[in-house]
Amino acid sequence: MSDSGSAVARVRAEISEVERRMRSLNARFDAIVAGSEFTTDDDEHDPEGSTIAFERAQAVGLLADARRELDDLTAALTRIxxxxxxxxTICGAQIAAERLDALPAATRCIECSVRVDR
Ligand SMILES: [Zn+2]
Known part of the structure; x- marks a missing residue:
């Protein structure tokens, strides 16, 4: 039932999405570091001003998340x-198709992921 062609397409689509996000985060990070204010889409100007340090920490955190996702997705391609x-990977059961739709990089079935809280 699960045809690997569509799984590959799913995972690849997800990878290019994460890569796009990383590029924009990197650009944002550079902008913050440079101290310049040409944030395009998500420019929230509150007068109190979130400090540059805060914005930088946030960008770093988001980048780390994206990188982790990318790793997971790359690993998913290998598994394909x-x-x-x-x-x-824990009980060897088939992971539900709906779960893979929502989380293409999932390595555990729903029962195991509930049990083994990471
Ligand atoms: Zn399992």
Whole structure:
């Protein structure tokens, strides 16, 4: 039922989405570091001003998240190659299709991910 062609497409789409996010975060980070104010889309100007340090920390955190997602997705591609994609790494059960739709990089079935809280 799970045809690996569409899984690859899903994961690849997700990867390019994360890469796009990382590029914009990097640009934002550079802008913050440079002290310049040409933030384009998410420019929230409150007069109190979130400090530059705060914005920088936030950008760093978001970048770290994105990088982790990218790692997970890359690992998912490897699992697709191995034929291990969509199989729970803990109990070996097939991961529900809806779960993979929502989380293409999921490595655990819903029961195991509830049990093994990361
Ligand atoms: Zn499981």
């Amino acid at each position: 190659d191995n034929g291990a994609y969509g199989i729970c």
